Amino acid sequence: MSNHYEARFSAVGGQGILLAGDILASAAINYEGKFACDSPTYTAQVRGGPTKVDVIIDSEKILFPRTTAIDFMLCLAQRSWDQFAQDLKPDCIVLIDPSLVKNVDESYRVYRMPILEITKTNMKKMVYTSAVALGAMIGLTEVISVESARKGLLAKAPKGTEQPNEIAFNLGYEAAKELLK
């Protein structure tokens, strides 16, 4: 398969991370004409339990809809790392918030970003964590263009929250570019 890309967003339930996966996949479909799918975990605990969403993006129709070789993993909880750090490619990009995730396998390309701190300081509301995380993911990977991701985010943002969501997204994106310098 050509241009096959697998991303995993993991956290604990309630951090809004499932939505980040949904935005990424639908933006790839709607604004880049790609095929994409997402499969969220569906744990008994809606809030507080480890949760993840896997997104696959491909230029061709996706046959097997689950991940087998992950290119990017976001992790916002140690428990989520412990449970979901599987099937990562040896050169997988791993993005963690160091205040929440202490122990990861350093053989991957690990990037540390204070995602919660950035959200808290600038946005005041933690509901924008997923927009910051999505911006950071795009900044690190450019798996879809920043314009497409931004459009996807704005299309999914509840009415009246478009502007703060965009600000949050840009904060994550810029912070990622700093990390890459």
Added chain:
Amino acid sequence: MPDNTKNGRKVVFWPGNIVVAEAALAAGCNFFGGYPITPSSEVAHHMSHRLPMIGGKFIQMEDEIAAMGAVIGAALAGDKAMTATSGPGFSLKQENIGYACMVEAPCVVVNVMRGGPSTGLPTALGQSDIMQARWGTHGDRAVITLTPSYLDEVYSETIRAFNLAERFRMPVFLFLDEVIGHLAERLEIPDPSEYEIIDRVRPTCPPEDYLPYDSTESDVPPLADYFTGYRYHTTGLNHDASGFPTTNPGLVQSEELRMMNKVYDHLDEIESYEEVMTDDAEILVVTFGSTARAASVAINDARAKGIKVGMLRPITIWPFPEKIMRELGKRVKGIVVPEANLGQIIFEVERVAKCDGPVVGVQKVGGVPIYPDEILSKIEELA
């Protein structure tokens, strides 16, 4: 949700369970009776939101059994009725499913399969209700069960489930599994001009002449809506053309045969399957639902290694596509049957294919899907 269009079709990104609900509405579904159960709950949730918008009815019943009862009642009152459940709920519904078969109530039962037995794995994949679909309720009866693998197919097969229910006046099962139910992927919604909608045949005779099981004109008797003046008796007992109970051995035999044959005499209208690279295949994979997607990858990988392998994917899994299975079974030197259970449809494959070579399973019940590599290694063993 952001939508765009391609070739005049709306492109959406919905999870499989929402696709079922929306396709049901497109098929004319105007009644849903249900009881929430993971991993099918989103079907009910979405219908509770959407049905009132179009003047339909949604009822959350007190349990699975009552939900099936409500669906039968609505179906006999003229509605296109549906329920959605998962393994344990499908078990509970069996008594009323038998009743629906006996009174010939057209309706659709969705089962988003999870692990089992009993409560099993509520939030994870299983494909272990395949034999329950066939034999779950007691007595002899024909069964139609559809097992789509892709979301565009979920859409079209949901519509087909309603059409088959209306055409043959019987419950039709639409089987997803957890992977397909919760998977969201790119889907182009077909324009209504692209598919057919079938409605049940209703009587044209005066109410006083109506016999609800009169099969002189057709093996599928016309069905009158309740409350329209056509008064008749409905019972789970074996009955005669009037609907009243009978123990006449000849009548019971002929009526039960008619209910079988209304399906088996019309397989051309019911059977649906996909053949993938079977022309020169020496090894055949037979699988269904989400597992077929892993098999597709495995077949491509095996072909890349020079192994002549193909796939038969029943979309209508009941009645099992016997004719094509027999033909292919004669031709190949081995068959691989992956399924997310400990061996169910493999028995049907063995029975029908009569393959001279080995018929081997790839079987898994841990709630995680069968991976392409697991199927590939079995193909390589047989090659």
